[in-house]
Structures are given as structure tokens and as C-alpha cells.
């Protein structure tokens with residue numbers, strides 16, 4: 307943790323630590339007691355099943371929506387973006403926030419894990435895990451997929467203050483929502499999971515009929531503005547054959563989109579790995595993975611934790627299996643992100659202390675937890691722990707759960 311650091315917020319919302327002496331005096335500089343952090347991210351939510359305004363009020367600055375009705379998720383994402391542009395504009399450009407900044411350390415923790423691996427696959431996994439969308443490429447069949455002439459810029463970095471901002475402001479009521487990166491619909495085998503589940507809204511999945519169809523589906527996902535592709539591999543129903551799964555991954559990568567797989571049941575993790583997938587939506591929980599598969603996954607993949615869905619506070623045997631897999635995945639150097647699968651059962655809408663404690667039980671230190679809950683490269687939100695962060699392993703989760711998202715309306719009383 308660092309003291310005497312100021313954070314400079316650029317007009318585009320990116321944040322840079324600077325020496326406190328450089329912070330100008332005046333109304334654009336706010337002094338925060340406690341600790342400032344990069345915005346906390348939940349990398350697995352379903353915005354159709356939870357109220358994201360509540361999630362943000364519970365301290366989560368950004369989410370990844372991993373499966374929903376594309377048009378609905380996109381509208382929410384645009385509302386979130388419009389409101390953050392509004393806030394930035396109201397702030398009148400540059401502003402500086404000062405406090406003990408743990409942000410630098412958290413970013414180092416998140417970014418340092420993979421610095422010794424140089425191969426392309428792990429580079430891609432790191433990009434996939436970082437939440438950055440800057441690598442999103444042109445879609446192969448853009449014409450077939452529809453309009454989207456505006457997709458050259460990632461959603462979070464579109465020029466503020468232009469016509470786009472005006473349109474965004476008038477079209478959507480201001481709503482304080484977390485920043486949303488999203489995956490579009492579940493891409494599934496015909497009749498596959500989750501089309502047989504009551505919680506899966508019509509339109510939240512898309513059946514893939516052939517390798518050729520895979521390319522068309524990815525083009526649709528891309529044109530819906532998605533930054534990820536979600537695929538399911540579930541032994542409880544029809545599964546995509548390997549060539550189709552492979553074709554999905556290849557098409558996604560050609561469009562610059564990482565692939566996140568819901569892998570459930572024997573052989574599905576190996577199938578996802580072999581097809582070239584970048585992320586697993588859940589720490590594998592249905593069986594103990596053998597070391598060679600774990601080692602292979604760790605060299606290339608990022609796993610989203612989702613440990614608390616197994617029992618929601620009363621851990622069941624599946625959580626033990628998942629924690630054991632995650633502990634060994636971490637020991638092999640695998641990349642982890644905090645994700646809760648919000649919308650799946652009675653999870654708290656905000657920072658989940660049970661998920662954090664389960665991560666600690668898998669061997670993550672408080673510093674590691676900060677790394678897996680924040681983006682490694684650029685910061686576009688700031689979280690604030692008013693009473694100051696406590697890195698004691700016993701107290702850490704409860705104290706971190708007091709974090710709030712900083713925006714223009716947050717004015718700590720100055721001394």
C-alpha cells in the first residue's frame with residue numbers, strides 16, 4: 307500500500323497515480339481518508355437476473371455479463387456508459403483524488419503473474435483476463451452481420467463529449483450502473499444447456515448447427531457489441547462436437563474476442579482446453595482434475611472463481627472439489643479472476659465476502675485477491691475503502707466489502 311499518492315483522472319476516465327505534490331489545490335481535487343483502489347470487478351454476472359444498480363451500490367464498479375438476451379444487455383451497457391460519460395462531463399475534466407493508493411500494488415499483483423511467460427497463447431489469456439477490449443478486431447462477415455459502423459472504438463473509450471455522448475445522454479435515463487463488458491448469448495448445441503433451464507430467457511442462447519454456422523454466430527455476437535464469446539460444454543445434454551467448438555474459438559479469435567466456456571461434467575474442461583478456449587466461466591467443480599490437465603490449463607487459461615455458488619454460505623462437497631482444483635491451478639501459475647455468477651441463487655448483490663474467503667481458502671493472499679478483483683492495465687473506475695484497507699487475512703474480506711465506487715457525487719468531508 308502506498309501513501310502520498312494522488313490519482314489523476316483524465317477526461318476519458320482513465321486514472322494515473324502521480325506524486326501527491328503534483329495534485330493541484332482547488333475544487334477539482336478531493337481528499338479521501340482511507341484507501342483508494344482500482345474499481346472492483348465481478349467477472350461473472352447475469353444482468354437479466356439481478357439489479358445492477360444495487361450491485362454497484364454494493365461496491366462493484368464493473369461486471370462481465372456472461373450470458374443474456376443480447377439487445378437487453380447491450381442497452382444496459384450503453385446506459386452504464388452514458389451515465390459515466392455524464393459524470394465525467396459534470397466533473398469538468400481533470401480531477402485528482404488523493405489517498406493511500408493500493409491501486410498500484412494491486413495492478414502489479416494482477417499483471418506480474420504472467421510476466422515470465424512469453425508465448426502467444428498466454429499473452430492472449432492475459433489480454434482476455436485483463437478486461438481490455440482494445441484488441442477487438444474487425445468482424446470477418448461484418449456486412450452479413452449488420453451495421454455497427456461505430457465498433458472501431460471499444461465501448462469504454464469512445465470519444466466523450468461528441469454527438470455520441472449527446473445521443474447517449476438523451477436516449478437513456480441516467481442510472482448508476484457498473485461498467486459492463488458482455489458476452490452475448492450462450493452459444494450451445496441444439497437442445498443443449500441452458501435452453502432447458504427455466505431461468506434462461508428466450509433469446510439468451512443461440513444454437514450452433516455446424517462449423518460454418520459457428521462463424522455466422524460469432525459475427526452476430528460481435529455485431530451485438532460483445533467483448534467476449536460464451537460457449538457451453540455440459541454433459542447433462544447435447545454437446546457441440548469438437549470441430550464446431552474449434553470453429554467457434556477460431557472465429558472468435560479472428561474477431562479479437564476471447565472465448566469463455568461453461569464447462570460442466572467429465573471431459574468438458576479438456577474439450578474447452580483442446581478447442582483453444584481462453585477462459586472457464588467457473589472453477590471446475592464436478593471432478594478433481596488431474597495435474598497434467600491443470601498444468602496445461604494454467605499455462606494458457608484464466609478461470610473465473612464462482613466458488614460460493616456451491617452452497618451459498620454452507621459449502622457443499624462441490625466447493626471442496628472446486629477449491630482443491632483452484633489451489634492447484636494457482637500453484638501452476640494459472641490466472642484467476644473474481645467472479646460470482648450473480649443471478650445464480652442467493653448471492654449478495656455486491657462484494658461477496660464468502661467468495662473472497664473461499665478464494666483465500668484456495669491459497670490466495672489478500673494481495674492476490676485485490677489482483678484478481680481489479681483490471682491489470684488501465685483503470686477506469688476507482689473504489690474507495692473509507693476506513694482504510696486491512697490486509698490481515700481474518701479481517702480483509704469484511705473490510706474490503708465496505709468499498710464503494712467513487713464518482714462525482716462522492717464527496718468525503720474534508721478535514
Ligand SMILES: [Zn+2]
Nearest residue numbers: 350352372647
Ligand atoms: Zn453464469
